[in-house]
Amino acid sequence: MIPRAWQFFQTVLGVIFRHPVTGVTIVPILPDGRIVLVRRNDNGEWGLPGGIVSWGEEVAEAAGRELTEETGLQIAKIRRLVGVYSAPDRDPRLHSIAILIEAEVTGNLQVLDTLEISDVKAFDTHNLPKEKLSHDHDRQLQDYLAGRTVLA
Numbered sequence: 001m002i003p004r005a006w007q008f009f010q011t012v013l014g015v016i017f018r019h020p021v022t023g024v025t026i027v028p029i030l031p032d033g034r035i036v037l038v039r040r041n042d043n044g045e046w047g048l049p050g051g052i053v054s055w056g057e058e059v060a061e062a063a064g065r066e067l068t069e070e071t072g073l074q075i076a077k078i079r080r081l082v083g084v085y086s087a088p089d090r091d092p093r094l095h096s097i098a099i100l101i102e103a104e105v106t107g108n109l110q111v112l113d114t115l116e117i118s119d120v121k122a123f124d125t126h127n128l129p130k131e132k133l134s135h136d137h138d139r140q141l142q143d144y145l146a147g148r149t150v151l152a
Contacts, residue, residue: 020086020095024063025050025137027082027144028073028105034122035141036105038070040134041118047134048141049120050098059099067103071120072110075103083143083150090136100140100150 028036037046051066064075082100
């Protein structure tokens with residue numbers, strides 16, 4: 001019985017640690033058209049809000065949860081799927097797949113998750129931060145602004 005249990009345990013560990021983690025990234029659009037970005041505590045860079053989809057959670061639900069935790073905003077309407085980003089090196093911490101959505105958002109800007117986020121700010125599309133964005137968010141934002149739908 002023990003060898004069978006050990007084999008099962010090894011299989012479960014292999015599934016967990018040898019497969020990409022699924023996450024969601026949001027392009028939050030305020031009613032005035034500005035895009036909301038967050039400044040991350042782990043690398044000090046600006047980026048799009050988002051995070052890992054929890055077990056038993058739908059992608060849209062995860063998007064709403066992560067957006068509220070990081071920005072204080074709520075999703076009013078998901079406009080479109082912008083893309084899926086799966087390059088193994090897109091996130092320096094682990095192999096993750098990001099599903100990028102565009103969403104109309106409402107509420108007041110406020111950092112709720114102070115362990116992960118240090119600042120939240122709205123930017124006009126012509127006044128986005130010039131420095132490198134976190135992870136591959138430069139590419140994600142460029143694809144969004146160009147109106148592309150991407151599978152990368």
